[in-house]
Amino acid sequence: MTEAVRKGVSGEAARHPRTPEPETPVLVVDDLVVEHRDRGTGQVFRAVDHVSLRIDAGQSVAVVGESGSGKTTLAMAATALGPRGGGDIRLLGHSLSEISRTRLRRLRPEVQVVFQDPHGSLDPRQSVRSGLRELRALQPERTSWIGDAELLGSVRLAPELLDRYPHQLSGGQAQRVCIARALLMRPRLIVADEPTSGLDVSVQADVLALLRQIRATTGAALLMISHDLAVVRSLCDVVHVMYRGRVVESGPCEQVFVTPENDYTRELLAAMPGARWRSRR
Template identity: 50%
Template sequence: MSALIQMRDIHVNFPVRNPDGGKMLTLRALDGVDLGITRSQCVGVVGESGCGKTTLAKVLMGLVEPNDGSVHVDGELLTERRSASSRRRLQMVFQDPGSSLNPRRRVRSALAELITYHDLVPASGLSAALRELMDMVGLPDRCLDVRPRDLSGGQRQRIAIARALAVQPDVIVADEAVSALDVSAQAKVVNLLSDLREQLGLTLVFISHDLGVVRALCDRVVVMYLGRVVEDAPTEQLFEDPQHPYTRALLAAVPDITTRREDAAARKPALDGEPASALAVGEGCRFRPRCPVAVSTCATEDPPLVGMRSHRAACVHAAAH
């Protein structure tokens, strides 16, 4: 099946001021990322803070222009100057709906502006379209006439999802879309995204730190480390048989509610140390300084993604599988 989204060899570098006063430094936020996503698929993107997840989302949305590489949607090359129709096809749901929604505007006004700008329904059908949006995200019609401050966090995030749906997109990129919510609101929003995907055939790119949510929602998981994809696999394969030592460490760090408190406190951390700086990525595998199974080859070789087409890992040990 051909990919709806195809990102090829994406590089994003950011100039950073040198604290010593010398020449500007280069932060390699994304370093040769390839990612293909098929229509109606839900792909989870995971990794520690600073691994490049949000930069990847911004490149996809056109909010960050890559230094090198290309983004295609349905075979169309997306350039820096995207048409209104190209922008409409990809919509983003941000982490904090409190800051992503205009606090001065009533919900009806914010949603109606999008529908009218893209000329999606005639003026006579606008009210019906707004009520349908409320129904799709499980909110009563009265929410159309309030401002975001009058809603709970979960309701605001539903409005943010309604705003994304208002322009009838093909793809929704959710960047930590449930991390600012309490547990019950998280579950409702995750269930909503799952239902919408099934009903509308949406393609979802779901960025999250919460591996439990990713496992429940996503078909496939992409693991990132310091600007590179280090593992890419169907969800259950990745959770049951992780091939990269970093993925294994992420899974080992997930709290186990069946473990006694004193046992959990005595458990050795899954990983030692912090990720290396993206300002100083050296030769070889960038995970090597923290890797429990590193060998001499890892100091000189930066392994590509290898393995079966459905499950690939960037590790010299994975190459043997």
């Protein structure tokens, strides 16, 4: 990764007037509750049930669980991208229940999301260059630190791809474009929601290596949403295991993987292929 990328995201050149000091937690979720109403039956169900977590500057935290466990709902609520109910959420030191809409708009560039479907995240009518130009127009103060070609180079893409449209990109290329767009904003937190799902094994490995490199060189914190425990173990410091809206186990990744305390966690680990993922209990 280039010196411009390192400075642009984590060094003094990246400091933003509204960015808190590094000692401030990037994200604190305290006793969060999120409820949804079934449109067909009208029944209310609790998607996130009294969940708490914390992400410090530069830390990589995972939320894992099967489909429907509430992990994506948690991430979207915690980053002000989805509905939230009870509890308190502090994003970069600001309580989302107290912050003004103007201040929230100013904070949004500090949190960037890489979604599961990269092609669905890109405007099919825009070339890669046009999409970057639009972001630069919206946030000129944050995005002038690097040129388009160098930005693509930082995610291991050739500058020739700038003039391609999403349908002309492979899944791995499209996901790297999405990561580049996130990096352009110099975020303090990157939320990766199943970023390797649907990619073939070799491309998955490349995307994970890129996320690992970004974390090491930029200092951005990472919130990884995944059902793939192998991915989580290779990338994250702390893991929270969700089941039916609740966190049933939390701790350092190696501790949870080697000596899980909860039956559901043990079931997830037992379902992983390969003896290397089995716990010692």
